[in-house]
Amino acid sequence: MKLRVLIAEDHPLFRSGVRNLLQTTDDLDVVGEASSGEEALELADQLRPDLILMDIRMPGMNGIEATRHIKEKHPAIEILILTMFRDDQSVFTAMRVGAKGYVLKDADEDELLQSIRMVGSGGAVFSSDIAGRMMHYFSQPKAVPADDPAFAELTKREMEILERIAEGDTNAQIAARLHISNKTVANYVSNILNKLQVTDRNAAKRLLQKSRED
CATH class of the missing domain: 3.40.50.2300 (Response regulator)
Incomplete structure (x- = not known):
């Protein structure tokens, strides 16, 4: 067949x-x-x-x-x-x-x-x-995760971008700050949402804020 x-x-x-x-x-x-x-x-x-x-x-x-x-x-x-x-x-x-x-x-x-x-x-x-x-990925030391296990799968760069999201930065502002393209930022944001199993930036922001409060 x-x-x-x-x-x-x-x-x-x-x-x-x-x-x-x-x-x-x-x-x-x-x-x-x-x-x-x-x-x-x-x-x-x-x-x-x-x-x-x-x-x-x-x-x-x-x-x-x-x-x-x-x-x-x-x-x-x-x-x-x-x-x-x-x-x-x-x-x-x-x-x-x-x-x-x-x-x-x-x-x-x-x-x-x-x-x-x-x-x-x-x-x-x-x-x-x-x-x-x-x-190569598995041969390298893993990025230090946030204290909350919910963030354990995020890389150092993804955590950095999540921090900027929590500060209210747009993709364009994050791209300018980190000297990367808007498309690259959008790809990182998509990966962050997938890993945290949330549907949007606000949900990711709230998850990070809750982690800090705890």
Whole structure:
């Protein structure tokens, strides 16, 4: 039987290229395409694919949140992240919410096909670059967490950004203060919310304030 694949990717040309690649195989069947996290969630409900190729940065709901919701509703659907984001936070957050693989968009065709088949059969897979970064991550001392165990998974940089959020700084203000891009700040904020299991900045701020009061 063919592995039924849903492609969740907001760039039409890239999505078309992946679809065309999968259509050259005898064992992979593209059953649908989504251009946003919300659409991926809807199509997962309707089509019940075996596997979803999930981009991270999409309009509206991002791929991390979409993965979380899909795995909660349909734990049997496997998720393979296909993205340009190489940072450790994106990798570990994706794994934490249920993704079984993480492949970069510059992977060659054979690597992508092998990764889809591996995850579709219940395995886990990472691009060689990501695997190396994971080994490096685990070989380094962990960042000192906040006293409250709720913050134990946050890195030093994430705690720094959370402190700025608690002070009322916008993403643009945080980016200027830390000399990083707005996009990088937005990615950090998304990771912070995922790790703290809260839905917005105000909830994260309240959690930190409560920790200080205790």
